[in-house]
Amino acid sequence: QKEVEQNSGPLSVPEGAIASLNCTYSDRGSQSFFWYRQYSGKSPELIMFIYSNGDKEDGRFTAQLNKASQYVSLLIRDSQPSDSATYLCATNSGNTPLVFGKGTRLSVIA
Amino acid sequence: DVKVTQSSRYLVKRTGEKVFLECVQDMDHENMFWYRQDPGLGLRLIYFSYDVKMKEKGDIPEGYSVSREKKERFSLILESASTNQTSMYLCASSLGTTNEQFFGPGTRLTVL
Numbered sequence: 001q002k003e004v005e006q007n008s009g010p011l012s013v014p015e016g017a018i019a020s021l022n023c024t025y026s027d028r029g030s031q032s033f034f035w036y037r038q039y040s041g042k043s044p045e046l047i048m049f050i051y052s053n054g055d056k057e058d059g060r061f062t063a064q065l066n067k068a069s070q071y072v073s074l075l076i077r078d079s080q081p082s083d084s085a086t087y088l089c090a091t092n093s094g095n096t097p098l099v100f101g102k103g104t105r106l107s108v109i110a
Numbered sequence: 111d112v113k114v115t116q117s118s119r120y121l122v123k124r125t126g127e128k129v130f131l132e133c134v135q136d137m138d139h140e141n142m143f144w145y146r147q148d149p150g151l152g153l154r155l156i157y158f159s160y161d162v163k164m165k166e167k168g169d170i171p172e173g174y175s176v177s178r179e180k181k182e183r184f185s186l187i188l189e190s191a192s193t194n195q196t197s198m199y200l201c202a203s204s205l206g207t208t209n210e211q212f213f214g215p216g217t218r219l220t221v222l
Contacts, residue, residue: 043213102152
C-alpha cells in the first residue's frame with residue numbers, strides 16, 4: 001500500500017515567518033511530487049510540482065525533494081494570513097493515480 | 111486554463127434515491143477521477159478512467175458506479191444513496207497519469 005504521511009497540524013506561524021510543511025512517502029518508485037493548497041470549503045488547487053532532487057522555487061514557495069530520504073517539503077516565506085489553509089502532498093509512480101496525504105493545516109497568525 | 115466543472119455545488123437527496131454527479135473538463139484530458147473527502151480521512155479515490163468507456167476501481171468503489179461515454183464527461187452514480195455517502199465529492203482530470211490533477215469545485219452531497 002503506497003502511503004503519503006503528513007502531520008495534520010495545525011501548524012501555527014506568525015505573519016512574516018517561514019512555514020515549513022513536510023511529507024514522507026513510502027513508494028521508492030515515486031517520480032512526481034505535488035503540493036496542493038485547499039481553503040476551507042473549497043477544492044484543492046495546485047501550488048507546485050517537483051520531479052528532481054533538490055529545490056524548486058516559485059515566488060514565496062520552495063519545494064524541496066530528497067528521494068534518498070523519501071521526503072518532500074514545502075517552504076512558504078513571508079507567510080501571510082491568506083496562506084492559512086490545508087496543504088496536501090501527493091505523489092505517484094508509473095501509471096498510477098496520485099496518492100494524497102491527509103494534509104497539514106497551516107494557520108498564519110497576524 | 112484547465113476548467114473542470116461539476117453539475118451541482120450542493121445537493122440534498124433522500125435515502126434510497128439514485129444520484130447522478132456529473133463532471134466536465136474542457137482541456138481534452140485523458141484521465142478523470144472521482145474522490146470523496148471527509149474530515150480526518152483525506153481524499154479517497156472512488157473510481158478513475160484513463161479513456162472513454164474505461165473505468166478502474168479506486169480505494170472505495172462500493173456503492174458507486176461511473177460512466178464515461180465521452181472524453182470530456184465523467185459521471186458518478188450512487189445507485190441507492192445512503193446516509194454514509196454524505197460527503198464532499200471532488201472530480202479531477204489530468205493529461206497523463208504522471209501529470210498534476212486539476213480539481214472541480216466539488217459537490218457537497220447530503221443524504222437524509
